[in-house]
Amino acid sequence: MNEYKLALLGFGNVGRAFLELLTTKATEIKKRYDILLDLTGIATRSHGIVIDPGGISLSTAQSFVDLKSKTGLAHMDSVEEFLDHCSADIVVEAIPVNYLDGEPALAYLRRALQNGMHVVSANKGPVVHGYPSLTELAKKEKLKYRFESAVMDGAPIFSLWREALPALQLDSFEGILNSTTNYVLMRIEAGESFQEAIASAQQIGIAETDPSGDLEGWDAAVKAAALITVLMEIPALPQQIERVGITHLTESEIRAAADQGKRWKLVCRAKRVGNNFQASVQPEAVDSSSILFQVSGTSSVITFKSDALGDLTIIEKNPGPSTTAYGMLSDVISIATESS
């Protein structure tokens, strides 16, 4: 039986869902993979830091958060200090994304690797802003950097390509990668105004207070850049992706398309062009002959074209914090079983 100590960065919806899933699945993981996963540290922005080498239960974590104080059980001032003293085997990161430069997550992941810990990150920021340096650092330290949940939540995308599609060249992809815009467009089709649709998205917890990152296509562009960087092995920045959001669409345009049997979708497209790529994120009115037409609400979809398979499509229906948490857990198990 191999034991792995986990340290969690961030304890929002996703972090909590991760601890819940870890608790639910512990027995099965022990039985099936002969590994013991113990959460021994949590570092948060608002609730301080807790370290307990004996293991932190779900109820302890919850009561710690409920204190709503800046100081947890461990008297530490910074995540950096936490990363230097948490003595975990795997750092699991789920803090808010920063589209611009991936910080501070990028620095945290780097520090974790430098301190000899594997890293699992649900964050797309570090993928687009630090993938080459993080993978190189991980390789040098004989550690792993995994980020399944960075795109399409828990749906297996990166692990699919890494583990199940060897020697396959990705030539292009297209898909719907942003839940918020897809949900907002569906609500407007159903009769809501733009404002109401955004409020609905905020109510179910998929849109931020400032939803412009989603609506202007930044989130989709960052995800497309992450996929190009990792799966096509061509470093890509979101700024290099032609980007048009959905804010210039009018409610009447959206409903007129619906009347004609079409649906507006914020579509990501990318293709390999020699050693480079061309990519765009922009609204398209698709008709019912397209798979994209079927994918509504918070669901997402991607179709891959490659050199040796026909079009391969993956659809993830109604993801949420618990599915993101599953993607993180799958990364943790993959690291633990490979290291055992």
Add this chain to the structure above:
Amino acid sequence: MNEYKLALLGFGNVGRAFLELLTTKATEIKKRYDILLDLTGIATRSHGIVIDPGGISLSTAQSFVDLKSKTGLAHMDSVEEFLDHCSADIVVEAIPVNYLDGEPALAYLRRALQNGMHVVSANKGPVVHGYPSLTELAKKEKLKYRFESAVMDGAPIFSLWREALPALQLDSFEGILNSTTNYVLMRIEAGESFQEAIASAQQIGIAETDPSGDLEGWDAAVKAAALITVLMEIPALPQQIERVGITHLTESEIRAAADQGKRWKLVCRAKRVGNNFQASVQPEAVDSSSILFQVSGTSSVITFKSDALGDLTIIEKNPGPSTTAYGMLSDVISIATESS
């Protein structure tokens, strides 16, 4: 650099496509995985047997087959003898399926394992009729038994669950797993008679001279049984699956559905019920709100429901011998990299 000798059983469309792909991808595989894959033996039913420890090129294999003689370069009478003397590391099997008992493929795979060779099989027969004993034998001999192409050709299904979805419990699935019926139904919708549609399917090489295995739902039932056996870990036989084929549908029924915006599909459904399962293969008229509606012609689709992810759908568009070959190659690479 690790070298792996491959022996191929069967040299029909799939076997040939496999050797073509192996030849095309050799340099990339060498570079990326530091492994050398050499085909050193082929055993066929109609063209005899060839063994060449120095490696068999695509052109040699082709000219060997063109001889159309019962005797190849090696003077052997049986596949059994071939398996006893081919000295390969991995046996790659692509002979015709036998729905009833999986033979003779099952016996070949067993013999290959007993002789110390890993096995890759594109054959669903041995999966449903021998999965527990083959996996046990492989484990005992510290060898691998892989069969990615047995269901949905080269689309990653078994490897997805094995490698990318750890600790996930499959609760149910539904999908279209038989290309021939899906193609025949599409042609009838477009105006062909049942006879013409079957002839069309035979012309593009997806239907046998006797197409009843497809039309009566046996092929779909065997695939569903394979998925239940491996992914739900409940041994299932095709005979245990409620099965209705498409032959009782009339051309006018099929076209009437199309006029109402529906499409008949041969749908596989399976769900876990306690320690057992319930499964069926039967025609259903689905409307355009279903993902199944979109999947026409030779394409196939499966949607998985599990305990920790939302519905996860995989669609494979227009598969063929070359995509089946890719599934086999992905198994070979997976075995080689795990053993290196």
